[in-house]
Amino acid sequence: MTAALPRADVAPVAPAKRRRHALGWLAVVPLLVFTAIAFGLPALAVLDGAFTAKDPATGATSYTTGNLTTSLQGPYLTALLGSVKLSAVSAALGALLGLPLAQAVVGSRSRALREAVLTASGVLANFGGVPLAFAFVATLGNAGVLTVRLGLKDSGWDLYSFWGLVLVYLYFLIPLMVLTITPALEGLRSQWREAALNNGATGAQYWRHVALHVLAPSLLGGLVLLFGSAFAAYATAAAMVGSAVPLVTLQIADALSGNVLVGQENVALALSLDMVLVAGLVMAVYLPLQRRSARWLDA
Structure with missing residues (x-):
């Protein structure tokens, strides 16, 4: 029996879908970057400051849960x-x-x-x-x-x-x-x-x-x-x-x-x-x- 040959007009469909998928993610990159800068950095700053204590005498900083307790x-x-x-x-x-x-x-x-x-x-x-x-x-x-x-x-x-x-x-x-x-x-x-x-x-x-x-x-x-x-x-x-x-x-x-x-x-x-x-x-x-x-x- 002769094996069925793949249709030539079907082969490019998968690569085309992958390209569209990649272009879709590329279009989202500016939004992700903006979100990371506008929300991610302030959130990290709040998280770091919430667990940081500063010694008024020496100015040294250390991590503690005292702020959350207070x-x-x-x-x-x-x-x-x-x-x-x-x-x-x-x-x-x-x-x-x-x-x-x-x-x-x-x-x-x-x-x-x-x-x-x-x-x-x-x-x-x-x-x-x-x-x-x-x-x-x-x-x-x-x-x-x-x-x-x-x-x-x-x-x-x-x-x-x-x-x-x-x-x-x-x-x-x-x-x-x-x-x-x-x-x-x-x-x-x-x-x-x-x-x-x-x-x-x-x-x-x-x-x-x-x-x-x-x-x-x-x-x-x-x-x-x-x-x-x-x-x-x-x-x-x-x-x-x-x-x-x-x-x-x-x-x-x-x-x-x-x-x-x-x-x-x-x-x-x-x-x-x-x-x-x-x-x-x-x-x-x-x-x-x-x-x-x-x-x-x-x-």
Whole structure:
């Protein structure tokens, strides 16, 4: 028998694929280099400083875990727990308020309203820092417009407190939740609702037993994303409450500037490492949830 000869037009396919694959990796090289410089070098500097101690007398440096131990004690631990509490409460409220708003936008028949809400959410989700703090101080501060006209101060309202800061954070967390959960809501199949209603389910039962089960990964992912955004916020809290509310970002700034104790720069780096670890745990929860949500909605 004569052996079958390979077709001449098929042979170059594998080398062509390899070349395209190599060109694809080559195109990613600038991004990898930028990431290594912009994120890798600062991360290494934080890691090195967090485990470094300097002798004030001789100036000699040595590696130690004392900075991390200090960062988990006393006012530093209080600030870290305060940031976690503030972020968790703000994220939970942002998710609870953002979900029905996003559903109202998705269910609306007005395309103009939908585009207007999503555009405004994109702007408000990125509005923060000193301008946001000033806007709330001018509106709801001790001498703010609404505080004076509505007599809020007489009823015990205090913007410069934990709950006042939660209110300010909701200003950008609710729009962020709308942007995050809207694609998942749009992925809900109309056939699922029709099938549930045809089998005698009410609208509430459909949401409880079908929609929320499908949306659960996206909801938890959005909650984690909101937590991370609130946890990393600094400028708004610094401009509005100062040291009135203990937060880890404010403690880092005080340690770096020497406002409380001189020579605590490495403790500030240890606090930064604590934040990185918390953020890493948050991302470890967020990424699997996003992948699971994508599998459900693409099915």
